[in-house]
Amino acid sequence: MNNSNWYALFVQTGYEDEICKMIDCLTQIFNFSNKTIYYETLVPKRKLYETKHGITNQVIRKLFPGYILIKTDDIEYMYIISKKCFHSYRFIRRANYSFSIIKQDEILQILKLMDGNGVIDVSNVFIENDKVRILSGPLFNYTGIVKKINKSKKRAKIEIQIMGKNLPIDVSIYVLDKLPNDDINKIILFKKTIEEYK
Structure with a gap:
């Protein structure tokens, strides 16, 4: 979508994936503008080797704990939906209270590192x-x-x-x-x- 931008939503750590599912459900239930809203949510993750009690295992950890990345063409609508999520806090904003857009080169750097499941292998x-x-x-x-x-x-x-x-x-x-x-x-x-x- 050409008119879509990426934004960061600050949420309660540990509920990132759950909130993505809630946003999906709420978006299907509510449609205040009676139009098709484009959006996608992403919780970037990474595989890590961790050693505990002398045993090394491969685990998956969140790249940005406490954050969800959202791409949308209607940030105002997504803001309203996110406010209905119990563990959702706020979108990152600028000093003038407008929503902070993640720059294209910044998001591409992250996306290129991840596989199709949103994980850095x-x-x-x-x-x-x-x-x-x-x-x-x-x-x-x-x-x-x-x-x-x-x-x-x-x-x-x-x-x-x-x-x-x-x-x-x-x-x-x-x-x-x-x-x-x-x-x-x-x-x-x-x-x-x-x-x-x-």
């Missing part, structure tokens, strides 16, 4: 000395946003811009012990001192 990397090759996954070709690699925790710290602010976020990496033969000639995309958390 694990990237495969190979580390040799202080050089890192990103072989596959969402970080492939997006190494400019990689700021730090934590080999022991299998995480990469990336920096994305959202609502005009630079936000550091951890995403998972799978560190390969050996570089596959067909990847030997791949360009080294990221070169930085590997920083280990103690």
Whole structure:
């Protein structure tokens, strides 16, 4: 939709997915303008490796806890609907009280990292000395946003811009012990001192 923009809705943490379902239901029940309203909701997530009691598991965590991203061509209507959701708080606004639109380049940066289910998957990397090759996954070709690699925790710290602010976020990496033969000639995309958390 050409006239649609992305907005951020601040909600109670832990109820993001539930509120998306409530918005879907309420939008079907109420239609104050008697016209077709275009909207889609998104709760960006990421796969992470987490270790508990010596056991490492892969879990899915929300990228922006407490926020829902909404794309719509009628923000006033979505505002009214969101106010009917018990755990919904407010849309992010500017100083003049107009709704803050998420810039196109900011939202595209996030969307390109996610798969079809709205999840940032694990990237495969190979580390040799202080050089890192990103072989596959969402970080492939997006190494400019990689700021730090934590080999022991299998995480990469990336920096994305959202609502005009630079936000550091951890995403998972799978560190390969050996570089596959067909990847030997791949360009080294990221070169930085590997920083280990103690």
